[in-house]
Ligand SMILES: Nc1ncnc2c1ncn2[C@@H]1O[C@H](COP(=O)(O)OP(=O)(O)OP(=O)(O)O)[C@@H](O)[C@H]1O
């Protein structure tokens with residue numbers, strides 16, 4: 001990441017100011033200094049500031065007041081608070097007021113550097129998100145579909161192209177991956193957008209009613225059919241029909257569906273003549289149709305007819321880089337804009353496997369917003385235990401060879417590994433291993449790691 005960012009540092013301790021300025025300018029940041037909140041505010045108003053680092057206790061305008069003013073100015077700058085040891089309450093108050101994070105005195109160079117890098121990451125994600133949404137809104141409005149991962153970008157491209165055609169689309173993906181959302185996006189970005197979008201949930205309609213639901217019936221076709229009824233296909237004429245859970249559809253109806261696709265006409269129950277319809281079909285399933293075909297439950301010819309354009313929606317665990325964006329999206333959707341999230345919570349969410357995919361993530365965020373202990377802040381205690389527990393167990397799959405192994409050697413290898421991953425940064429390596437920096441240094445000496 002390029003470092004041409006401007007940091008405003010407000011602290012009344014001159015030597016601290018000098019040290020931080022020295023370290024940060026060495027890293028390529030442009031650093032502006034203020035020795036109280038008032039001075040900081042003046043600089044803030046006249047310069048383009050990316051990150052503010054401010055002490056809390058200062059003369060005249062203090063750090064919290066400075067923070068409030070900055071928030072009032074609706075800038076995108078992120079504010080990092082410097083707090084005194086043991087003043088957790090003030091730190092929490094600052095988070096509530098909209099601080100990005102806090103750092104407790106005394107801190108070292110690496111700690112500050114990590115917080116700044118995280119803030120920069122978030123900032124670039126936010127601006128990437130704004131840019132992406134703008135771009136999408138320009139091309140086709142997919143504003144409510146979130147995701148900037150390469151997998152999602154490929155899907156946006158396909159959706160944009162598919163929307164221009166009348167081809168049948170088959171959406172496949174686990175539960176909660178957004179199949180219905182994508183189906184709607186295709187319809188509302190097609191030339192059929194002003195015509196109906198009709199959803200049929202093939203697994204929810206009783207089998208014996210399915211045929212008349214889909215194709216309609218004429219008066220007297222069966223007992224109880226006391227008047228003509230239009231089916232879903234007729235209702236969707238010149239629009240789109242969304243056949244959800246298509247894998248659950250009865251086999252004799254599969255034949256009739258195939259006919260609709262081939263001949264573009266429907267055979268109403270009890271009618272003597274077919275009716276022509278102009279309907280675009282989008283189907284979705286969360287079971288593997290290939291398996292259903294092998295088991296003889298799904299017709300192969302129908303499968304080929306509906307999967308003209310197959311779209312496979314990735315499970316959330318395969319696009320974890322989208323979690324932060326999704327969380328932001330759901331916080332705005334379900335909460336108020338003031339609500340903040342402790343960075344640690346994002347770590348927890350990133351380590352979970354999400355079997356229920358985006359729907360499960362949305363539920364967790366909505367639940368946390370409702371049940372949160374602190375006003376305006378979501379912290380780890382607002383996240384259910386099973387999500388926190390999954391963290392370590394699910395990622396670890398160490399095989400012990402038959403001849404056994406030396407625990408100390410494994411530990412040594414892990415430490416070297418963590419140091420390499422952290423670019424030899426000890427604070428970060430210690431974070432990766434969930435131990436303190438002191439513990440890391442002690443073990444490095446023990447195993448003679450340089
Ligand atoms: N990429 C996304 N961006 C924003 N919200 C999403 C995204 N994907 C899914 N969602 C949300 O997650 C929830 C589930 O999505 P949807 O109903 O489309 O999933 P589905 O694949 O149809 O699941 P199922 O197979 O269980 O019916 C919805 O509330 C939807 O708005």
Ligand SMILES: [Mg+2]
Nearest residue numbers: 179180244284
């Ligand atoms: Mg669905």
